[in-house]
Amino acid sequence: MNLDDTQKKQIAAWIAEGLKLSEIQNRIESDFGLRLTYMEARFLLDDLALAPKDAELPEPKKPADGALEGEPFPEEAGLGFGGVTITVDQLVRSGSLISGQVTFSDAKKAAWYLDQHGRLGLVPEEKGTKPSEADLKEFQIQLQNLLEKNPY
Numbered sequence: 001m002n003l004d005d006t007q008k009k010q011i012a013a014w015i016a017e018g019l020k021l022s023e024i025q026n027r028i029e030s031d032f033g034l035r036l037t038y039m040e041a042r043f044l045l046d047d048l049a050l051a052p053k054d055a056e057l058p059e060p061k062k063p064a065d066g067a068l069e070g071e072p073f074p075e076e077a078g079l080g081f082g083g084v085t086i087t088v089d090q091l092v093r094s095g096s097l098i099s100g101q102v103t104f105s106d107a108k109k110a111a112w113y114l115d116q117h118g119r120l121g122l123v124p125e126e127k128g129t130k131p132s133e134a135d136l137k138e139f140q141i142q143l144q145n146l147l148e149k150n151p152y
Contacts, residue, residue, distance in 0.1 A: 003044075007032055012050055021045070021052045039120050039140050046144070084138045086112070086146065098147075104135040112143070 003011075010031070014024050025041040028034050036044065045052060083105030093099035099113035102122070109125040120143070124130075131139070 003032075008048060011045070011048065015045075015050050015052050019052065024052060037120070038137070039144070040118070042140060042144055043118070046148075084135050084142065086139060086142050088146070088150075102139055104131045104139070106131075106135075112139075114143075114147075 011024065011028070014027055019027070021041055022038065024045070025036055025038060028036055028041065028044075085103045086100055087102075088098065088100040093111065093113045096113035096115055099111065101109060102112050103109050108129045108131065110129070110131070111123040111125075113121050113123075115121065120140070122131075
């Protein structure tokens with residue numbers, strides 16, 4: 001996506017005002033006429049080296065009482081905080097660059113994938129299942145962090 005310097009400065013100003021990512025996403029659409037998915041907006045801000053106020057990750061959970069130091073606790077089975085856990089498939093889903101599984105806070109599961117065009121897809125295990133907005137945001141943040149740490 002090509003933005004001119006004025007647009008980049010405007011996005012930086014919105015962040016300085018304290019707008020959240022979803023609000024910035026809406027302003028980009030209304031002010032610039034560019035419709036972005038939540039993930040595309042996250043990547044755009046990352047490319048511009050900007051971080052909205054709502055991008056802070058929650059503190060990782062501490063091991064349960066009685067767990068020995070270095071002993072794994074549930075979040076280490078996959079990447080997860082606050083009830084959302086994601087894993088990466090060893091065998092990539094057909095037509096995808098990377099794929100995996102996600103378990104949301106309500107214990108509902110879905111397969112996820114990122115295609116060659118950078119589009120994110122979710123395939124729920126149970127038809128008609130729709131995760132909460134908070135779970136989706138947490139999933140997208142975790143996925144972005146996973147992709148930054150591990151260049152697949």
